[in-house]
Amino acid sequence: EAGVTQFPSHSVIEKGQTVTLRCDPISGHDNLYWYRRVMGKEIKFLLHFVKESKQDESGMPNNRFLAERTGGTYSTLKVQPAELEDSGVYFCASSQDYSPRGYIQYFGAGTRLSVL
Amino acid sequence: GENVEQHPSTLSVQEGDSAVIKCTYSDSASNYFPWYKQELGKGPQLIIDIRSNVGEKKDQRIAVTLNKTAKHFSLHITETQPEDSAVYFCAPIQKLVFGTGTRLLVSP
Numbered sequence: 492e493a494g495v496t497q498f499p500s501h502s503v504i505e506k507g508q509t510v511t512l513r514c515d516p517i518s519g520h521d522n523l524y525w526y527r528r529v530m531g532k533e534i535k536f537l538l539h540f541v542k543e544s545k546q547d548e549s550g551m552p553n554n555r556f557l558a559e560r561t562g563g564t565y566s567t568l569k570v571q572p573a574e575l576e577d578s579g580v581y582f583c584a585s586s587q588d589y590s591p592r593g594y595i596q597y598f599g600a601g602t603r604l605s606v607l
Numbered sequence: 608g609e610n611v612e613q614h615p616s617t618l619s620v621q622e623g624d625s626a627v628i629k630c631t632y633s634d635s636a637s638n639y640f641p642w643y644k645q646e647l648g649k650g651p652q653l654i655i656d657i658r659s660n661v662g663e664k665k666d667q668r669i670a671v672t673l674n675k676t677a678k679h680f681s682l683h684i685t686e687t688q689p690e691d692s693a694v695y696f697c698a699p700i701q702k703l704v705f706g707t708g709t710r711l712l713v714s715p
Contacts (some may be wrong), residue, residue: 524702533708534651534698536704550703595641598651
């Protein structure tokens, strides 16, 4: 069974450009999460999809970030226009269940975004 | 807001030694305590977890202990091996807050 896959693995763009990151969750996982880790800091939650709906987008930093999950399968995260502070590693994760009592998330390898 | 602290930030040990990483959290409502391991070029992977009704859980060389009263839980790795070298994250408020990570280096 394939794990969570992310594309591209690394993206280098200039400030002001647009970048789209893609995440393919594990098949059958309704829950999909986006996170990012900026250099040396903690992993921060961005948003959570349940199927195609945004369950929680409280971590999205600003309106330059747009996440979609049309059809409830793969998801994209677009940054437009990119700023220097957007550089970091963007992780996607998926889970079959979601419960405050605990659930297992499976992470992709991440996309390293470098904004120059 | 939620506050999660992880110590130490870096830990260097000799192969065969034990390693302990501690995670302190502030949200008393937390009831699920996972530890993730992130190897170079990979995403975080769950290695062990514990629920609030259990004080300790062990899986071969790794164990997690929980002190809910003091609001901290720890990862214990015994008989460390070079392949244990990675960054370890705690996530006591899963989805919302991860620890800052501990870089473990095991020297042969």
